[in-house]
Amino acid sequence: MSVKTRANKQTGATIKDVAQHAGVSAMTVSRVLNAEPNVREETRERVQAAIRELNYRPNLSARSLARANTYFLGLLYDNPSAGYISELLIGALNRSRKAGYHLVVESCGAAEQDWEDSIANMLRTSNFDGVIIPPPVCDNAAVLAALDAAGLPYVRISPDVENDAAPRIVTDDRAAARRMTDYLLELGHRRIGFIRGPETHGASRERFQGYCDALAAAGVEAEASLVADGAFTYRSGLEAADALLSAPQRPTAIFASNDDMAVAAIATGHRHQLDIPGELTIVGFDDTQTATAIWPQLTTVRQPIATMAAEAVDMLADRLDRIRAGTLEEAPLCQEIGSDIIVRDSSAAPRDGTR
Amino acid sequence: MSVKTRANKQTGATIKDVAQHAGVSAMTVSRVLNAEPNVREETRERVQAAIRELNYRPNLSARSLARANTYFLGLLYDNPSAGYISELLIGALNRSRKAGYHLVVESCGAAEQDWEDSIANMLRTSNFDGVIIPPPVCDNAAVLAALDAAGLPYVRISPDVENDAAPRIVTDDRAAARRMTDYLLELGHRRIGFIRGPETHGASRERFQGYCDALAAAGVEAEASLVADGAFTYRSGLEAADALLSAPQRPTAIFASNDDMAVAAIATGHRHQLDIPGELTIVGFDDTQTATAIWPQLTTVRQPIATMAAEAVDMLADRLDRIRAGTLEEAPLCQEIGSDIIVRDSSAAPRDGTR
DNA sequence: CTGTTAGCGCTTTCAA
DNA sequence: TTGAAAGCGCTAACAG
Numbered sequence: 001m002s003v004k005t006r007a008n009k010q011t012g013a014t015i016k017d018v019a020q021h022a023g024v025s026a027m028t029v030s031r032v033l034n035a036e037p038n039v040r041e042e043t044r045e046r047v048q049a050a051i052r053e054l055n056y057r058p059n060l061s062a063r064s065l066a067r068a069n070t071y072f073l074g075l076l077y078d079n080p081s082a083g084y085i086s087e088l089l090i091g092a093l094n095r096s097r098k099a100g101y102h103l104v105v106e107s108c109g110a111a112e113q114d115w116e117d118s119i120a121n122m123l124r125t126s127n128f129d130g131v132i133i134p135p136p137v138c139d140n141a142a143v144l145a146a147l148d149a150a151g152l153p154y155v156r157i158s159p160d161v162e163n164d165a166a167p168r169i170v171t172d173d174r175a176a177a178r179r180m181t182d183y184l185l186e187l188g189h190r191r192i193g194f195i196r197g198p199e200t201h202g203a204s205r206e207r208f209q210g211y212c213d214a215l216a217a218a219g220v221e222a223e224a225s226l227v228a229d230g231a232f233t234y235r236s237g238l239e240a241a242d243a244l245l246s247a248p249q250r251p252t253a254i255f256a257s258n259d260d261m262a263v264a265a266i267a268t269g270h271r272h273q274l275d276i277p278g279e280l281t282i283v284g285f286d287d288t289q290t291a292t293a294i295w296p297q298l299t300t301v302r303q304p305i306a307t308m309a310a311e312a313v314d315m316l317a318d319r320l321d322r323i324r325a326g327t328l329e330e331a332p333l334c335q336e337i338g339s340d341i342i343v344r345d346s347s348a349a350p351r352d353g354t355r
Numbered sequence: 356m357s358v359k360t361r362a363n364k365q366t367g368a369t370i371k372d373v374a375q376h377a378g379v380s381a382m383t384v385s386r387v388l389n390a391e392p393n394v395r396e397e398t399r400e401r402v403q404a405a406i407r408e409l410n411y412r413p414n415l416s417a418r419s420l421a422r423a424n425t426y427f428l429g430l431l432y433d434n435p436s437a438g439y440i441s442e443l444l445i446g447a448l449n450r451s452r453k454a455g456y457h458l459v460v461e462s463c464g465a466a467e468q469d470w471e472d473s474i475a476n477m478l479r480t481s482n483f484d485g486v487i488i489p490p491p492v493c494d495n496a497a498v499l500a501a502l503d504a505a506g507l508p509y510v511r512i513s514p515d516v517e518n519d520a521a522p523r524i525v526t527d528d529r530a531a532a533r534r535m536t537d538y539l540l541e542l543g544h545r546r547i548g549f550i551r552g553p554e555t556h557g558a559s560r561e562r563f564q565g566y567c568d569a570l571a572a573a574g575v576e577a578e579a580s581l582v583a584d585g586a587f588t589y590r591s592g593l594e595a596a597d598a599l600l601s602a603p604q605r606p607t608a609i610f611a612s613n614d615d616m617a618v619a620a621i622a623t624g625h626r627h628q629l630d631i632p633g634e635l636t637i638v639g640f641d642d643t644q645t646a647t648a649i650w651p652q653l654t655t656v657r658q659p660i661a662t663m664a665a666e667a668v669d670m671l672a673d674r675l676d677r678i679r680a681g682t683l684e685e686a687p688l689c690q691e692i693g694s695d696i697i698v699r700d701s702s703a704a705p706r707d708g709t710r
Numbered sequence: 711c712t713g714t715t716a717g718c719g720c721t722t723t724c725a726a
Numbered sequence: 727t728t729g730a731a732a733g734c735g736c737t738a739a740c741a742g
Contacts, residue, residue, distance in 0.1 A: 026736080058736075
């Protein structure tokens with residue numbers, strides 16, 4: 001049972017070894033490595049042969065030190081829903097790799113004390129080239145301030161309403177919520193309940209606005225008794241749906257502003273002995289994995305999270321390039337990604353008459 | 356709208372600045388930074404004051420270059436279930452931070468071609484100090500070989516049956532499956548169906564063994580018609596459950612070897628007009644987030660994934676310390692984490708008589 | 711097109 | 727207990 005350990009110093013060949021092997025200077029090897037144009041084809045091939053023969057791999061730390069950039073991107077993680085982080089990673093990881101960056105996930109939960117301080121420290125010590133910030137961290141003023149103070153480039157994903165001009169990837173939450181509500185109206189529903197998300201979350205307001213937009217356009221009155229407050233959690237969805245369904249004139253459809261609450265609404269519907277979608281239509285927002293892991297499967301709005309994450313990486317990489325090139329001003333600040341309505345089994349036309 | 360960018364070279368103070376400010380040499384600052392003992396208390400305080408005043412943060416790249424270690428741990432990601440990766444991150448992230456490491460998530464999906472080659476490259480170039488490997492990557496021979504070739508320390512999480520002596524964190528899948536089956540037997544079930552996972556997954560076999568163990572111990576015959584094959588996916592669970600429930604003598608309980616398939620079994624049960632748990636008990640394995648996001652909520656086996664991830668980080672950090680200290684031989688190679696049965700609403704005693 | 715020189719910021723070694 | 731010197735491996739800047 002031999003104990004293998006990494007040698008204390010560089011394991012393999014260094015750039016000097018390669019240079020010697022190829023009969024050139026280290027600088028030429030460096031040029032080949034970085035695909036610079038001004039190297040004679042024959043020389044390039046000789047160097048590449050040497051690289052292959054010696055199985056040479058550049059040392060990232062040395063490169064970072066010399067170039068003053070690290071090719072690490074930070075992802076500020078704060079325990080959002082499982083489906084969200086999962087998709088986020090899928091999108092961000094692939095694109096990062098293609099763009100030549102590594103993705104460092106940093107937990108910045110409010111779980112610990114002084115976390116805002118420790119984030120600030122982390123950001124300065126970690127030497128990220130840039131940072132991707134998904135919700136809810138992307139709306140944390142302290143984090144943004146720390147980022148600005150450190151002069152660290154960042155791109156936010158689905159931030160709260162445009163409270164500033166920082167670069168971001170957004171969806172058309174309001175438009176999507178409106179389209180979903182239109183869909184319910186087209187099915188024939190008139191008493192459409194809505195479960196709101198937390199006030200603190202910008203998306204909550206946007207989605208609620210979209211719902212209101214659609215009702216207003218259709219000339220349907222927006223009754224206060226049809227709107228309940230939730231907190232984007234399963235538990236809060238249970239209570240909100242229960243309130244909606246216990247009202248004297250219950251809605252024939254419920255639009256929950258995220259999937260977790262929609263799933264809770266389905267459970268509550270069942271507990272009220274209602275057939276879904278026969279007696280009650282329920283739709284959600286997000287298309288998390290649970291949307292298809294329940295019965296009946298959930299009609300919902302699909303946010304292309306993976307795409308958004310990938311675009312965020314692209315935008316950040318582009319900005320980093322531009323910073324080096326000095327053309328940052330020309331870079332776009334906002335990219336909008338469209339969402340779709342996914343019709344599944346939890347929605348149907350209302351039965352004739354109420355109840 | 357000022358355009359802030361990170362200066363091309365080091366933004367803040369360097370170790371030299373601190374040294375000058377404190378009236379000592381850079382070496383002394385370095386000693387304070389690394390909490391070495393041989394610094395006079397007064398000097399230490401002076402240095403620390405200077406660090407604070409200049410808001411100095413060490414440059415990780417420089418440190419890595421000089422020390423030949425990076426304080427980065429790799430996490431080899433291959434798109435497992437959303438709940439899994441989410442919990443994994445929660446556990447690994449917190450512990451990494453405490454241990455002073457950063458966590459770099461590397462996608463190593465079979466999505467791309469030559470991915471095994473590219474992983475091997477990535478591992479050598481990335482300069483990780485060590486690597487955490489969750490399933491399914493932890494059972495990929497090519498990846499393990501690349502790791503060994505690179506001499507990179509690693510810890511595997513829930514690997515396939517002990518096919519070698521590499522360090523690992525494991526659960527008692529077989530014992531847990533047996534306890535779950537015992538629970539069903541105690542409820543009074545005798546016709547207990549089982550939905551297997553894919554052959555390739557070591558856990559599948561272990562869980563099935565546990566099921567068999569319990570039946571054998573209880574003197575209940577293990578009928579072939581009560582066992583269906585699945586692939587740990589929702590879709591495969593639908594088909595497997597349908598096969599089980601369409602048999603002439605259907606089971607009164609189904610033990611699906613993961614939650615996704617159990618959730619599918621619940622959906623299938625509903626489609627067969629069966630009340631759950633009144634007419635059909637269904638239990639799962641994993642306790643992913645969907646387990647509580649459905650109706651009825653799922654009785655299942657809870658694998659403490661976050662704990663396992665945290666322990667993996669600890670074990671890896673310990674091994675890295677030992678490598679530096681030369682005491683690697685004494686390090687434990689395997690840590691076992693227990694799992695629990697979580698009883699929820701999808702299980703109950705069988706009704707009298709069949710059907 | 712290629713090489714030389716001089717660091718990047720930190721730590722190791724050795725000497726004081 | 728402290729400091730001086732010499733790199734770690736790579737790349738910018740300049741020279742040829």
